Amino acid sequence: MPETIKSGLELRDVQVRLGGRELLAVDLTIAPGEIVTLMGPSGSGKSSLLGHICGTLPDAFEVTGQVVLDGKNLDGLAPQDRHVGILFQDDLLFPHLSVGGNLAFALPSHIKGRTDRRARVEAALVSAGMDGFYDRDPATLSGGQRARVALMRVLLSEPCALLLDEPFSKLDSSLRSQIRAFVFDLCRKNSLPTLMVTHDPEDGAAAGGRVVELDG
Amino acid sequence: MLRFIPILTIVLMIGPVSAGLIGTILPAFGILPALGGTTPSLEPWLALVAQPGLGASIRLSLVNGLIATFVSVAIVMLFCAAWQGTRTFHTLQRILSPILSVPHATAAFGLAFLIAPSGWFVRVVAQFTGWDRPPDVAIIHDPWGIALIAGLVAKEIPFLFLMTLSALPQADTDRTAQVTASLGYGRIAGWFKATLPRIYPQIRLPVLAVLAYSTSVVDVAIILAPTTPAPLAVRILGWLSDPDLALRFMASSAAVLQLLIVIAAMATWIAGERLVAIIGAQWAVDGNRLKRDGAVRGVSAVMALVAAGTVVLGLVVLLVWSVAGFWAFPDLLPRGFSLRLWARELDAIGNSLTTTLLIGIPAVVIAVTLVLSCLENEVRTGKQAGRRAMFLIYLPLLVPQISFMFGLQVFFSLVGLERTLVSVVLGHLVFVAPYVFLSLSEPFRALDPRYGQTALCLGASPARVFWRVRLPLLTRAVLTAAAVGLAVTVGQYLPTLLIGAGRFATVTTEAVALASGGDRRMIGIYGLFQMVLPFAGFALALMIPAVLFRHRRGMGAQNKG
Numbered sequence: 208m209p210e211t212i213k214s215g216l217e218l219r220d221v222q223v224r225l226g227g228r229e230l231l232a233v234d235l236t237i238a239p240g241e242i243v244t245l246m247g248p249s250g251s252g253k254s255s256l257l258g259h260i261c262g263t264l265p266d267a268f269e270v271t272g273q274v275v276l277d278g279k280n281l282d283g284l285a286p287q288d289r290h291v292g293i294l295f296q297d298d299l300l301f302p303h304l305s306v307g308g309n310l311a312f313a314l315p316s317h318i319k320g321r322t323d324r325r326a327r328v329e330a331a332l333v334s335a336g337m338d339g340f341y342d343r344d345p346a347t348l349s350g351g352q353r354a355r356v357a358l359m360r361v362l363l364s365e366p367c368a369l370l371l372d373e374p375f376s377k378l379d380s381s382l383r384s385q386i387r388a389f390v391f392d393l394c395r396k397n398s399l400p401t402l403m404v405t406h407d408p409e410d411g412a413a414a415g416g417r418v419v420e421l422d423g
Numbered sequence: 424m425l426r427f428i429p430i431l432t433i434v435l436m437i438g439p440v441s442a443g444l445i446g447t448i449l450p451a452f453g454i455l456p457a458l459g460g461t462t463p464s465l466e467p468w469l470a471l472v473a474q475p476g477l478g479a480s481i482r483l484s485l486v487n488g489l490i491a492t493f494v495s496v497a498i499v500m501l502f503c504a505a506w507q508g509t510r511t512f513h514t515l516q517r518i519l520s521p522i523l524s525v526p527h528a529t530a531a532f533g534l535a536f537l538i539a540p541s542g543w544f545v546r547v548v549a550q551f552t553g554w555d556r557p558p559d560v561a562i563i564h565d566p567w568g569i570a571l572i573a574g575l576v577a578k579e580i581p582f583l584f585l586m587t588l589s590a591l592p593q594a595d596t597d598r599t600a601q602v603t604a605s606l607g608y609g610r611i612a613g614w615f616k617a618t619l620p621r622i623y624p625q626i627r628l629p630v631l632a633v634l635a636y637s638t639s640v641v642d643v644a645i646i647l648a649p650t651t652p653a654p655l656a657v658r659i660l661g662w663l664s665d666p667d668l669a670l671r672f673m674a675s676s677a678a679v680l681q682l683l684i685v686i687a688a689m690a691t692w693i694a695g696e697r698l699v700a701i702i703g704a705q706w707a708v709d710g711n712r713l714k715r716d717g718a719v720r721g722v723s724a725v726m727a728l729v730a731a732g733t734v735v736l737g738l739v740v741l742l743v744w745s746v747a748g749f750w751a752f753p754d755l756l757p758r759g760f761s762l763r764l765w766a767r768e769l770d771a772i773g774n775s776l777t778t779t780l781l782i783g784i785p786a787v788v789i790a791v792t793l794v795l796s797c798l799e800n801e802v803r804t805g806k807q808a809g810r811r812a813m814f815l816i817y818l819p820l821l822v823p824q825i826s827f828m829f830g831l832q833v834f835f836s837l838v839g840l841e842r843t844l845v846s847v848v849l850g851h852l853v854f855v856a857p858y859v860f861l862s863l864s865e866p867f868r869a870l871d872p873r874y875g876q877t878a879l880c881l882g883a884s885p886a887r888v889f890w891r892v893r894l895p896l897l898t899r900a901v902l903t904a905a906a907v908g909l910a911v912t913v914g915q916y917l918p919t920l921l922i923g924a925g926r927f928a929t930v931t932t933e934a935v936a937l938a939s940g941g942d943r944r945m946i947g948i949y950g951l952f953q954m955v956l957p958f959a960g961f962a963l964a965l966m967i968p969a970v971l972f973r974h975r976r977g978m979g980a981q982n983k984g
Binding site (some may be wrong): 258261262263265266267285286287289290291292293295297299300301302303304305312313315344345346347360361364365366 | 805876879895898
């Protein structure tokens with residue numbers, strides 16, 4: 208993969224409209240390794256913004272402005288060509304694949320050879336403290352384990368930016384701080400520009416970065 | 424490529440219906456060059472009107488179709504209202520699902536063997552009354568067509584029930600029931616006032632399909648309906664099969680008349696819907712809670728069980744007859760059993776099963792491919808506009824078969840596809856695809872779109888997302904839809920008979936052909952063999968995902984097919 212300049216994720220005057228009504232307008236730049244929190248009430252178009260950044264927003268929305276990642280304009284690119292990872296509040300592990308299968312699904316095809324690919328997945332499991340889980344059924348994991356697998360899955364796809372859509376809201380409060388630390392730590396370690404939308408102020412505080420408040 | 428499949432699918436549905444209707448309407452007004460009809464005339468209509476008992480045939484088709492549909496809908500709605508969310512409900516759900524795979528003709532034969540004057544029911548009564556001869560009354564083929572209604576109701580209840588079942592979650596019915604109960608409403612009143620208005624729009628199309636079917640049915644009517652005169656659709660088939668080719672003109676005008684009857688039935692039904700909506704809107708807010716509904720609940724459960732039980736018992740009596748030796752009245756069981764007839768028929772049955780699959784497998788594969796492509800296209804383009812157009816796919820279910828199958832036969836002979844496998848498969852596809860769509864669209868659209876979004880954002884191409892994520896997640900739904908499709912093609916009588924012009928002997932055409940002969944042992948064998956393929960299909964649809972995903976607990980919840 209060619210080395211590009213890591214200049215982060217830029218949202219240049221992005222406006223999201225639905226049926227003529229403006230849902231949200233943002234203009235911000237997220238540096239590599241920076242975590243920006245977007246706070247706002249539900250219905251304020253936060254999730255739509257994330258959908259627009261990763262390219263899965265339905266046509267019904269009108270969006271103006273530009274999304275630029277590491278100097279490259281993403282507008283018009285297919286979702287699979289954007290290298291933008293996303294985590295939802297549900298882990299969305301594929302129930303028909305094993306834990307290892309889920310991770311291998313994300314691993315790019317330029318990593319070749321059965322043993323190499325397996326080794327990469329095993330290494331990811333080890334770094335999540337889950338060695339030996341390759342053949343496990345995702346349905347048998349605990350909530351915290353599932354969340355960690357979901358994050359490892361995104362990271363294995365070698366994203367250049369990460370989007371978090373209320374990623375902790377379904378976790379038990381006892382788990383939440385632990386998983387938060389795990390996620391934020393890896394975002395910084397991988398120098399990922401990260402945009403998190405949430406309505407939990409604690410998420411923003413824990414991220415320790417800029418917090419942008421949207422009004423409904 | 425994918426973009427064009429919805430259009431192709433709609434063309435494949437509407438094309439045969441339109442071609443068939445044109446091919447029926449033209450001869451109805453005297454135009455059928457192949458038989459020397461070149462000038463428009465009203466002759467066919469005059470000949471039709473002169474037919475004895477035409478009024479009675481029309482009345483039988485229209486009134487019995489409406490009654491059968493109303494009774495089926497009423498029983499299903501009452502039962503759902505009374506028992507939704509209870510253990511009784513889930514038990515019946517488990518009984519009714521397999522019954523859906525029983526072809527109409529098999530169910531009708533089973534019913535006939537139960538209620539005929541020498542059937543099981545009368546034999547049981549005879550044990551107490553001491554009759555030594557069957558009573559001399561027409562119970563099947565009764566002049567009122569009550570046996571026909573019973574046969575249709577027994578078979579339509581499972582279909583409507585399962586359609587209702589798939590609509591229920593969208594109205595959040597369990598919590599609605601809790602709310603109405605806590606406001607002091609009886610179960611039935613609460614359901615009719617708060618749930619029915621929300622789910623009826625979703626089952627309306629299947630209900631209208633049932634109405635069109637009941638009003639124009641041929642195979643069940645041959646087995647159970649009155650014969651002097653028979654319902655219109657049966658007489659049309661008689662005229663079409665008559666060696667006197669001149670009768671084709673009159674048959675065509677009768678087929679147009681049949682279409683008008685179905686339209687009249689639908690107009691009546693829709694007017695009834697309006698009336699119920701107006702009265703219901705008042706009734707919903709009048710505060711009447713109808714708390715004491717225990718008796719009605721009991722009755723609804725009994726009716727649903729009787730309907731299901733009749734079909735099951737009918738299968739048992741078919742089985743007994745198929746191996747019966749000498750069986751005198753009023754004995755409950757034959758004196759001896761013999762597999763002689765089975766052994767004799769084995770080759771013939773093998774051949775008709777092969778023919779059935781030869782038509783069925785291509786039809787199902789094409790239908791599933793088309794439907795999956797349409798649904799996948801919907802996801803990829805994210806366009807909802809196509810959805811309304813997809814309603815056109817249901818058109819073949821709303822037009823009576825007999826009204827366009829003859830015309831379609833004429834059309835196929837014009838383009839040189841007369842009596843070929845291709846034309847028969849196309850004729851079946853017209854009915855298979857809508858049912859596959861009906862069965863698959865709901866689970867496909869209900870699949871969490873974020874699975875696909877996540878996979879795309881992980882760098883997978885749309886094709887990979889389809890093959891590696893969406894399709895595996897929907898394994899059970901796809902297989903169930905294929906099994907539904909197979910059951911539909913196996914049960915097709917008219918398309919096979921008319922388009923194939925007698926060249927394709929499937930288990931169903933063979934079974935219905937036996938109806939007039941009255942050889943109960945043979946009917947037993949062929950009736951049961953009609954069931955083998957659909958039943959095997961549904962069994963595989965359950966077993967394959969269970970084996971494939973035996974180590975994936977999450978797939979159980981994922982795949983409610």
